[in-house]
Amino acid sequence: MKHFILASTSTLFGETYLAYLQPAMNVLYEGVDEIIFIPFARPGGISHDDYTSKAAEAFAQIGVRVRGLHTFDDPATAISNAKGFFTGGGNTFLLVKTLHEQGLMYVLRDAVNNGAPYMGCSAGSNIGGVTMSNTNDMPIVYPSSFDTMGLISFNLNPHYLDPIPGSQHMGETRETRIKEYLTQNTTPVLGLREGSWIYAKGDSLTLEGALSARIFEAGKEPYELPPGSSLANLQ
Amino acid sequence: MKHFILASTSTLFGETYLAYLQPAMNVLYEGVDEIIFIPFARPGGISHDDYTSKAAEAFAQIGVRVRGLHTFDDPATAISNAKGFFTGGGNTFLLVKTLHEQGLMYVLRDAVNNGAPYMGCSAGSNIGGVTMSNTNDMPIVYPSSFDTMGLISFNLNPHYLDPIPGSQHMGETRETRIKEYLTQNTTPVLGLREGSWIYAKGDSLTLEGALSARIFEAGKEPYELPPGSSLANLQ
Secondary structure: OOEEEEEOOOOOOOOOOOHHHHHHHHHHOOOOOEEEEEOOOOHHHOOHHHHHHHHHHHHHOOOOEEEEHHHOOOHHHHHHHOOOEEEOOOOHHHHHHHHHHOOOHHHHHHHHHOOOOEEEEOHHHHOOOOEOOOOOOOOOOOOOOOEOOOOOOOEEEOOOOOOOOOOOOOOOOHHHHHHHHHHHOOOOEEEOOOOOEEEEEOOEEEEEOOOOEEEEOOOOOOEEEOOOOEOOOOO | OOEEEEEOOOOOOOOOOOHHHHHHHHHHOOOOOEEEEEOOOOHHHOOHHHHHHHHHHHHHOOOOEEEEHHHOOOHHHHHHHOOOEEEOOOOHHHHHHHHHHOOOHHHHHHHHHOOOOEEEEOHHHHOOOOEOOOOOOOOOOOOOOOEOOOOOOOEEEOOOOOOOOOOOOOOOOHHHHHHHHHHHOOOOEEEOOOOOEEEEEOOEEEEEOOOOEEEEOOOOOOEEEOOOOEOOOOO
């Protein structure tokens, strides 16, 4: 049974790492004593070891041990045998490049589809979509493909931001960028605001958190979906 | 003699398209009566024809005719024979994908290196750098390479934005993103604020406009360069 969380952000303003997600993590990882952490997105260039320590500290609070994927001699076998996963945020291009280079993207997808609980935040959520094409990140490295796990049948835009009223900046708004995507593609995009996450359990797929999400579909005006909405038919 | 402008933005807040650049364009395109416009970045999904009309209207004010690159049967030959170029902003991924697909990126580079005046704005400036890796745009399509013309020996971040004081948004700042780039690459990055442009004439390369630029180099703290500074040694 598929069981995963794809969250907009790891951290809310003024809170500690993963704090707001802890109740949801208690449910997701129930009965799991150890997970694999995927540190490849390296926010701010942090090392794999340091990033894994940061995740381990947060997971210790729910009684789950953490081992970094980079520490295994045979990461593909480690993924296939793992009891659960967490992929942290950072740079999506670096994350996707590393997973494809090591041949791990679809090994991870299969493990999650076979029932190992998965949580992603930000870049770690982007790879739950069909492609990484709606990341906000800078293309600091060139991945061999933008294709990602496709745990869901749409794409995510984490850290979704509404246009800022009165802004004099002439760069594109988030909405403009996603609309440009839909001139070239037909996959729907869900703008996931900070504090929101998607929760999948078996055939159920819902929007969680206190905020609505903004949905972008080709040929339609963007619209809002309230928290608690089913996303099972978005494709 | 190389002669080009790479501008942060086409339009300043409250102004018309290319208005603030008109004095610089008068110098750049002196003696030129027709240029090729490269419309491939398609901001907001605008058609190649409509985008070319918009450029033509602005260039009419300096007495220069405009023809869209998409209208030529043999665009490579057209580029080689052209008297000058302008590449408009929009989505850098779409621009770079189209230029590589049609085998035009290095034909254009050679024409500019051979002396045809070139102006780029935003995405059109990104392709003047070594790679497109410091664009702000969303990866809506997958280019065959991130390599660009390398008219300059560094990369550009157009529409450069300083961190917003007091922001509660947890997405990365522009500075964080560029610093992440420098954990994976050694090419310097110039953060070009709206209203600034780079001007090359022969061996001279300077920062123009009223604002300073922010320079990011591997292993150094970012620093500001005032307007008028030479950029000839940034590499």
